[in-house]
Amino acid sequence: AIQLTQSPSSLSASVGDRVTITCRASQGISSALAWYQQKPGKAPKVLIYDASSVQSGVPSRFSGSGSGTDFTLTISSLQPEDFATYYCQQFNSYPLSFGGGTKVEIK
């Protein structure tokens, strides 16, 4: 099974900051990676799929990069509504798997 390791597990940042979250796969997954945002009490929402494709309706400050085993989610200028938990997910092969999550908190 493919394991995804996200880092950091949490971070504190200010509005306007550039934020980078990394996701490392235990084996190569090509570009079969998605990123989700989850707010408390809500279902996750996809931000990025195929490692770098931005889902329709997602603000352009969100971007994704990487392939193989190393991936990055970047928020170019953090906004108040971006404080949430972010998860990566691989869909290269079953069993599908998620990273442990990164909680983005207000500094």
Add this chain to the structure above:
Amino acid sequence: EVQLVESGGGLVKPGESLRLSCAASGFTFSSYSMYWVRQAPGKGLEWVSAIDSSSSYIYYADSVKGRFTISRDNAKNSLYLQMNSLRDEDMAVYYCARKGTMIRGEGGWFDPWGQGILVTVSS
């Protein structure tokens, strides 16, 4: 509007059974693979099961294999999860989700998600 609505959750004792349902609307249900994903209280996301559009391919996480059964009824636009021999560690919010693309093949990303339904396992 694409919508997924879960139902059937509740409180059960260890060893008991429960059947979750997910009603889909706003898209051609029979064209998409569907998934169940769960989240234990205060924990991260865990993929549970997947079923392709025609029920030909079904997958389970090791943690539920042999106890849970996924199924679908394309005529009723509905997805199901039969959960038997429930354990304490199965307590979670269960989400149904659609595959993010109609393209067939291996797994996909999840989009959209239902609002989730709570399953509580406690004696």
